[in-house]
Amino acid sequence: xxxxxxxxxxxxxxxxxxxxxxxxxxxxxxxxxxxxxxxxxxxxxxxxxxxxxxxxxxxxxxxxxxxxxxxxxxxxx
Numbered sequence: 001x002x003x004x005x006x007x008x009x010x011x012x013x014x015x016x017x018x019x020x021x022x023x024x025x026x027x028x029x030x031x032x033x034x035x036x037x038x039x040x041x042x043x044x045x046x047x048x049x050x051x052x053x054x055x056x057x058x059x060x061x062x063x064x065x066x067x068x069x070x071x072x073x074x075x076x077x
Contacts, residue, residue, distance in 0.1 A: 008072050011065055015058070015061065018058060022051075026051060029047075
């Protein structure tokens with residue numbers, strides 16, 4: 001019996017790789033921001049806020065894809 005969750009699983013795996021990249025970028029940002037005061041450099045603060053919004057959005061999107069993979073596997077019979 002072929003696995004019907006193939007496309008959903010491939011999409012999920014791609015999203016996980018992007019998620020890992022975003023975690024690395026966010027970690028680098030937080031290391032750079034360690035010695036700065038929030039709001040001291042407005043452009044740096046806005047870039048960090050935007051990065052955190054992107055990270056949150058992508059995490060929720062990846063979780064949705066993971067649930068889709070589980071649902072396809074569960075209800076494909």
